[in-house]
Each structure stands twice: as structure tokens, then as C-alpha cells.
Amino acid sequence: MADYSTGNIRNLAFLGHGGEGKTTLTEAMLFAAHMVDRQGRVEDGNATTDFEPEEIKRRCSISAATAPVEWKGTELNIIDVPGYFDFIGEMTGPMRVVETACIVMSGVTGLSVGAEKAYAYSGKHDVCRMFIINQMDREHASFEKTVQALRDRFGSSVVPVLLPMGEGASFRGVINVLEKKAYEGAYDKSKEVPLPAGVADELDTAFEELKEAAASADDDLMEKYLMEEELTQEEILTGFHKGMKDGSIIPVVAVSALTGVGIARVMDLIANYMPSPQHLDKKHEGVNPKTGDEVSRVSHDDEPFSAFVFKTIADPYVGKLSLFRIFSGQLTGSTALYNPNKDKTEKAGGMYQLRGKKQVAKQVLHAGDIGALAKLQFTSTGDTLCDPANPIQYPELVFPAPTLSKAVYAAKQGEEDKVFTGLSRLIEEDPALSLSKNTETNETLLSGAGDMHLDVVKNKLEAKFGAKCVLSDPKVPYRETIRKTVKVQGRHKKQTGGHGQFGDVWIEFSPITDSETDFEFEDAVVGGAVPRNFIPSVEKGLRENIVHGVLAGFPMVHLHAKLYDGSYHPVDSSEMAFKTAARLAYKKGCSEAAPVLLEPIMHVEVLVPDEYMGDIMGDMNKRRGRIIGMNQENGLQKVVAEAPMSEMLKYATDLRSMTQARGSFTQAFERYEEVPKDVADKIIANAEKVEDEED
DSSP: OOOOOGGGEEEEEEEOSTTSSHHHHHHHHHHHTTSSSSOOOTTTTOOTTOOSHHHHHHTSOOSOEEEEEEETTEEEEEEEOOOSGGGGGGGTTGGGTOSEEEEEEETTTBSOHHHHHHHHHHHHTTOEEEEEEEOTTSTTOOHHHHHHHHHHHHOTTEEEEEEEESOGGGOOEEEETTTTEEEESBGGGOEEEOOOTTOHHHHHHHHHHHHHHHHHTOHHHHHHHHTTOOOOHHHHHHHHHHHHHHTSOEEEEEOOTTTOBTHHHHHHHHHHHSOOHHHHTOOEEEEOTTTOOEEEEOSOTTSOOEEEEEEEEEETTTEEEEEEEEEESOEETTOOEEETTTTEEEOOSOEEEEETTEEEEOSEEOTTOEEEEEOOSSOOTTOEEEOTTSOOBOOOOOOOOOOEEEEEEESSTTOHHHHHHHHHHHHHHOTTOEEEEETTTTEEEEEESSHHHHHHHHHHHHHHHOOOEEEEOOOOOOEEEESSOEEEEEEEEEOOSSSOEEEEEEEEEEEOOSSOOSEEEEEOOOTTSSOGGGHHHHHHHHHHHTTSOSSSSOOBOSEEEEEEEEEOOTTTBOHHHHHHHHHHHHHHHHHHSOEEEEEEEEEEEEEEOGGGHHHHHHHHHHTTOEEEEEEEETTEEEEEEEEEGGGSTTHHHHHHHHTTTOOEEEEEEEEEEEOOHHHHHHHHHHHHHHHHHHO
16 A cells, blocks of 8 residues: 555544445445445455454454555545443544544335444543434435435534435435436446436425525625525535534435445545545543653654554464554654553564455554554553653543343363453453452352353454353352351360360350441350460451351351350360361351341442333332432433343343344342342342252
8 A cells, every 4th residue: 555644634433223235335445445446345254354263153343443445546444343231331532533424224124223322432432423224225225314314313514415315225326416417327337427317406495404504604604694695615615624623514325335336435535525634623632650740642743653552463383463543643664653551662563454354564654544563562552652761651542331241151170361361361352351350159250241242252362263162141249147146165175095075155146237347256254164375276266267158158248256255175175176066156156146148239220211111110129129219311211220230131132132232221239128028039049059069
């Protein structure tokens, strides 16, 4: 590929609902620009940006992939982003490095949840937006209905720019509203043709809407427009550029990625009118890591070099590839690389641009461009690379919090290191994953965005690193406590031929109700009934045993133990004997002291559209949840509730199903509460069953 200056670069993210043609659209653009010899198909497993074995197997995108396209002296850096909600973390990095979000929709299904989420997400990142209505060649496709749905949802900023000539099987070309010209044909064979008969009124209406939107973006133009003075083509284009930049104009175009109709004209539109990193002249804000002062850069070659790593690809054969966007300066093989996040100097093993999995070697990349560096030793996703003499550190990426956790084990004993080393490498590649240790259940938890997300990780682990793991529902960290005070004796006596064993204690067990202390030991022995040197053994015996409760083997908490009497034998008493006596007293005492199970209660906040409120509240009641409050937040209903952890293990999947993926939630541990008796009986029975099986 040629070298492109900043003004000739367009950075685009293809976003939208899964299955609506983002990958096919990317492939069509590559084919139209002769970057590939033939157009691959997702169904055939040969699409350029779906190259992972899991993507080929599942026939959908799983990871964000880059595809630079050369088109009429312009470089279009396309990032094909997965549309399925389990891979929403893959949207986080690309949105930090593009100027335009291309939201791909189907002309058949119309406005989808994925399109709504992509619109909102791109708005948060302050990038320009355009809607690409794909699949116009399919039966029942309707450009007019889809545009109307967009306007009903997002307002008059939605402006058609490429109108379809025909729909369904008759879709043969597009009309450019800006130019008032018609084009017929597919891919780069698309040629200008006379305007079809009967489209004049539709075209005039669309042009007036576009002209009004362009005028609205500029005060001087708006004044001229209101005075009913004619705007020149140059003025309309000026207003169009300005409206794209400030978000007041969102162009809509019609294409068929499968047949190639409209593809070349969309690429023309992007190359001619979408903003470059230079056109936006956006300041990239950061801090000087040495001084803490705020500093900024703009996308010009003469600025000090700085870049942001937005994705990492971990490959056991190729090694690590760090995908980056240059925010300022230019990068060559001799550029010094400093990572302020790790306070390390880096040396790259090669500089490339990635077209899917194909590496295109580069000697120089200019400000605004997207590339990849091989074998960086210390750098991770979200890190900054910069000139060591002019350091800057950009804000790190914030990934969506995981909503589903599974316990992960090695499938074969002895392969634990292999499994967890592989998982650590995959987390480097996908920071939306996390690995944590639950000290209470002694399980390692793998957390992600959903069942599909975690299943993909499991399969990648085996394919890339040859390590098999097992995923299962995590254990709930129940606890046990007592509800009344009892006094019991623990007596251990064993006589053998020589020295025997003797330990005798009286202990009062009572619940701790005025603090969160898990265990208190009180020495109330008088008169030497238990010798001083054996009292620590009693406490140690109790502490060792409270990790297993008397009901179902869960840790005992909020327990006060007062040693107040006992007896000993001058020869047979020992530390071990008194530890054993303490254990006997614990088991007997806590069994008689009204023991109960405690379960973790989560604080849950659910955000949903109004129409799902009834379903959400009814479902929360079924989960033994309590609604604490409701309020409005950003046009959505926020339901605040408390619910047992055991009922929330699969809530991420269930909520997505109930709300067509429009709902979201967060949860955090709140406190422990007593388990209702009927539920406790089932937990205890299950624990006994597991214990019997292990025996």
C-alpha cells in the first residue's frame, strides 16, 4: 500500500446489529477497490475480517478487525466491529480511534437494537455518524420505511444522501442527492446514467431537506436560507461538512453489500465528505506522566509522536500484535517508543497494517493512520506509546463490567498452569474478560459479557494454546451462623497402653449481633480448670473448625465462643487433646444453637425502556428480589432492587432475552441474610448429596 498523509485518511468503524452485513460490506469495499481478487462470504468462511477459527465456525464476527482500503487517492481504514452483544467490549477500543461511525442496518428489518446501541455509543465518543441501509436487494426491503423509523427515533438530523433506484430484486443503482446524479451498476463498474423518470419530486424533496440541514449547521447560511436566498453548491457542501462534524447531519445511504450496488458511491461519499483526522483538528487530551500537567496533541506530522494501542492480538505462533492509532507525529522504524503506562522503553519487531490476518509491512505511517507493531514486550491494550523526549499519556480504555461469571477448571489434572497461562494471554487480547479468585469457595472465576463470550474463550483456549478447560456455574458462598446461646461440654478421652489423651472444656456459644466480626474467642476460665498453656489450643481448635458449618459445611460466622470451665489430666492432657475437645464442643453446641444458613444479597440496578417494566418487576419477584426504588435515567427506567446472588447467576442472559437486549444491569454485594427455610432445606440436601458422592 502507498503512504497516505493525514488529510487523505478516513478512519471508520462499522457498527450495528449482528447479521446485518458489516463484514459483507467490508468485503464488498475491498473487492470494489481490487484489494482482494474475489469477494469472500461469511457463510463460506473466507471473509477477510472473519479469519479466526471461531468466527468461521460460528459464521459471525467475534473480534474487531481492520481492513485498510485504497480508494481514489484516499485510505479508508475500516474497523469491522462485532454486532453480537456478547462482544460489546470489542467496540470500546475502535471508538477511541475513529472519526466516523458507520451504523449498518438492514433495509428489511429496519431499526434494530444494535443500531440504537451503536448510535448511543458513538454519541458518547463524539464521533460523526452515518447510517448505511444494507440488503436493499432483498425482498420486502424498504428504504423509505427505514428512514422514517430513523427520523422517528433520532429526529430531523437524519438526512438521505444516496437514494435507491428500485428495491428488492430491482435494486440497480443509487441517486446522489448532493450531486443530483444517478449511478447504475455494481462495485467499481457503477457508472453515471440519466436520472430515471418519475424521481424528480422525490429528489427535489430530499435535496431541500439536505439543503435545510446544511444551512442549519451554520448561522450565516441559516440566515441566508431563511431570507429565501439561493445557496450555492459550495455553501451547501460547507454546511454539510460542518453538520457532519457537529453531529447535526447524519447521512443515510442505500447499498447492497451482496450484489455490490451502491458500494462505489458510498466509498466516494466517505472519501469526499467524511472527516479526516486533520479536518476535525481534534485535540487529543492527556497528561504529562512526569509532571502530571495536562497536555494535548493534534493529528499533524510535525507534532511529537504519540499513539494509542486500542487492541492486542495474541497469537502463539506469530507473537503479540499491538494495533494502534497515531494521534500525532509520524512513525518510522527509527522512532523511539516510550510507554508511560509501564514506564518502559519498547522496541518493535516490525511495523504493519493489518488487512484481516494479512500483514502489510510499512516503512512509515503518518498522523491519523492505523497500524500494528509486533512483539512489544510491555505494552497492553489501552496503553500509550510516545516520544520519550515529549511524553504524553492518554486516558486508558474503560471496558464494560462483566455480567456473567463461570468457575473455570483444567479439564485434565496437571494442566492448570497451561490453562491459566493461556487464559491470561486471551485476557490481554480481550480486556472485557476477567479472571479472579473467590477465596471463600476456592474457585477461579472467568467473567465476561455472556454465555457465548465465555464459550468462545473456552474454544479459543483449546485452539490457540492446546489447553482444555471446564466451565461450570460458580458456587454460591453461603455462610452459617447461630440464633441462640447454648452452653456445652466437649470432652475427649482416649486410653491406650501408654499415655492417653484427655481434654475437657465447657464453652458458651452465642451469636454476635452488634458487629460484623466473624469470630470472637473469650477466655473466662478461673481457678486453673483449664491450664493456661492449653487455652490457645482450644481457640485454635475452634478457628480450624468454624470453616465448616454444622448444616451444610459452609463457614460459620458471627460466632462468640466463651471458654469458662473444663478439666485436665496431669499426664494425658495435651494441646491436641484440647483441640479435639474444642471441635466436639463446637459441633454439638452449634447444632443445638438454632443454626441457620446465610446467603449473599446483591444490590442490583437495572436500566430498561418503559415497556419492559412489568416484566422486569415480575421477574425480580420470582427471584426472591425486593424492589427498593424506581426513577428515570437518560430516558430509561432505573429499577433498584436487592436479590439473592443464587438467583442472579444467569440474569445477564435472562435480561437480554426479556428486553431484546435493550436492558442492562449492574450488581454489587450488599450483605448476608438468612435463607428461607424451604430454600435452605434444598441447599442442605444438595450439600449432603455432594458429600456422599465425594465419600
